[in-house]
Every structure is written in C-alpha cells, then in structure tokens.
Amino acid sequence: MGKIYNARWVVERATRDYSARLDVDKLKGVCKTLVNSLKLVESCQDLEQLRGFEGEAAAQYFKVFDDLILQQKEHFYFRSRNKRPPLDNVNAMLSFVYTLLAHDVAAALETVGLDPYVGFLHRDRPGRVSLALDMMEELRAVYADRFVISLINKREINADGFTQKENGAVIMDDDTRKNILRAWQSKKQEIITHPFLQEKLEWGLVPYAQAMLLARFIRGDLDGYPTFMWK
Numbered sequence: 001m002g003k004i005y006n007a008r009w010v011v012e013r014a015t016r017d018y019s020a021r022l023d024v025d026k027l028k029g030v031c032k033t034l035v036n037s038l039k040l041v042e043s044c045q046d047l048e049q050l051r052g053f054e055g056e057a058a059a060q061y062f063k064v065f066d067d068l069i070l071q072q073k074e075h076f077y078f079r080s081r082n083k084r085p086p087l088d089n090v091n092a093m094l095s096f097v098y099t100l101l102a103h104d105v106a107a108a109l110e111t112v113g114l115d116p117y118v119g120f121l122h123r124d125r126p127g128r129v130s131l132a133l134d135m136m137e138e139l140r141a142v143y144a145d146r147f148v149i150s151l152i153n154k155r156e157i158n159a160d161g162f163t164q165k166e167n168g169a170v171i172m173d174d175d176t177r178k179n180i181l182r183a184w185q186s187k188k189q190e191i192i193t194h195p196f197l198q199e200k201l202e203w204g205l206v207p208y209a210q211a212m213l214l215a216r217f218i219r220g221d222l223d224g225y226p227t228f229m230w231k
Contacts, residue, residue, distance in 0.1 A: 001041050002138030002227035003054065007061040008034040009230050010141045014068050022067055033060045051121070054137075061141070068149050075159035076152045085169030089162045090148070092170045096177065097144045098136070100184055101207075105139070106132035108207040112215040135210055142230040143203065147187055156183060196226040 008031050015027045037057040044050045058081075066078040069090070078090045086092040106116035106129040119130025121137075136144075151157045161176030172180075188204025197209060210228055217225040 001038055002229055003140065004034055004037050004041065004057045004061075005227075005229045006138060007057065007141040008038075010068070010146060011061065011064060018070065021070060027064055027067065030060050030064050033057075047121075065145075069152055071153045071155060072159065075162075085165075085167070085171075087168050088170055089159060090152070092162060092172055093148045093151070093157070093180070094145070096172065096180060097148055097184065098140070100181075101136050101139060101144050102129060102132050104188075104204070105129075105136045105207040105211070108211040109135065109214075111208060112211045114211060114215055114218070135207070135214065138210070138228045139206065142228075143206070147184070151180065151183060195229055195231050 011027050011031050011034070015022060015024050015031075034057055037053055037060070040053045041050060041057075044053060062078070062081055069076055069078065076089050078088070081094070082088075082091050083095050086095050109116040109131055114131060116129040116132040117127075118124060119132075119134045122128070122130040122133040124130050157176060157179060161173045161179075162170055163173065164170050188202060190203045191200055192203055192206075193200055194206070194209055196213070201209065206228065213222065213226050216222045
C-alpha cells in the first residue's frame with residue numbers, strides 16, 4: 001500500500017506543479033486507477049494476488065513516468081522498465097539509484113537487528129537482500145524516482161556520460177556515477193518531517209526509521225507496521 005500510495009503522490013504532485021506542461025487528464029486517470037489498486041490491496045488476503053495487484057499498479061505508474069521527464073527528452077526518455085541490462089539512460093540511472101537505496105535499507109535493517117536477507121514478499125535467494133527489497137518498495141517513488149527525475153530536469157546529468165554497448169546495454173561512465181553519488185549524499189541530508197513519527201529527520205535516516213518501526217512491530221511493540229506514506 002505504501003508503494004502505491006507514494007507512486008500516486010508523485011503523479012499528483014506533478015499535475016499540481018507542472019499542470020501547464022502535462023496532460024493532466026491522462027495523469028489524473030492513472031491516479032484514479034492507483035486509488036482503486038489501494039482498495040484491492042487493502043482487502044487482499046492472498047500473496048500471489050497481492051503481487052499481481054502490485055504489478056498492475058506499477059505498470060500504471062510507469063506508463064506516465066516519461067511524462068514526468070521535462071528536460072533533455074531527446075536523450076532521457078522512458079518506455080518501459082528494463083534492468084538486466086538497462087537499455088536506456090533513464091533505466092541505467094534508476095538501476096544505479098535503486099542499488100544505492102537497497103544498500104542503505106539493508107544497512108538500516110542490520111543496525112536494528114533484522115536479517116536483510118529474509119524477506120516477506122521478495123522470495124529468498126542466495127545473496128539477495130530480500131527484506132531490504134521489500135522495505136525499499138515504499139520508498140522507490142518518493143525517494144529514488146523523484147531523485148532521478150530531478151537530476152535530469154535540472155540538467156545535473158547529461159547524455160555525454162552514457163554509452164550503449166553492442167548488446168544494447170547502457171552504462172554510465174565513472175564521472176556520471178560520481179556525480180550521482182554526490183547528489184545522493186546531498187539528498188540524504190535534506191530535512192523532512194516523518195509522516196508517522198512527526199519528527200524532523202534527514203532523508204538518509206528514513207530507511208533506519210522504517211527499519212526500527214518494522215523491528216518494533218515484529219517484536220510486538222506496535223500493533224501494525226507504519227508504512228512510510230509521504231504527504
């Protein structure tokens with residue numbers, strides 16, 4: 001629910017901030033679909049069905065992801081999510097930033113005494129931080145996706161840092177990775193108010209806050225896990 005809620009928030013925020021440059025009706029249609037997805041997830045009792053609802057909602061969100069890219073459209077465009085390997089500049093950035101986020105979430109889980117390799121929704125595989133992948137889902141849109149879109153729209157990253165290999169894979173050069181890492185560290189220092197804790201903290205501490213809340217829920221100190229729902 002947190003993943004879908006936050007994806008809807010990102011789309012709604014774009015319609016408010018850039019209404020003159022976007023197809024507002026198209027984006028609002030996606031928002032309505034995501035609201036319906038939230039209702040389906042809320043009443044869902046079957047794990048495979050839940051994965052299906054999540055996949056459908058993600059497809060709707062990514063259907064308008066390209067609309068949110070307002071600058072450098074010739075070189076930064078999004079047609080679909082592809083990752084092994086990424087086939088365009090945007091997917092290369094998303095994959096890299098998702099890796100950074102997964103690393104931060106895994107470290108946060110270990111800090112509070114949870115095993116990042118034992119997940120609930122992502123199946124356990126050797127070497128896969130399944131629980132970290134579970135927890136980062138609610139943070140993808142509002143934290144990672146908006147970060148990538150911002151880098152492109154503010155022209156902090158340009159097409160010169162990307163190369164397409166013979167097999168179609170797109171890779172970033174070292175300077176581009178370093179620039180993204182610097183911007184990521186700066187992003188982590190931004191102060192926000194946590195929607196559940198109602199305390200000011202840095203974006204970089206959000207994974208730790210969520211890991212702490214999950215640990216408290218698992219240990220019986222909370223009646224439910226307070227999903228990070230951005231407002």
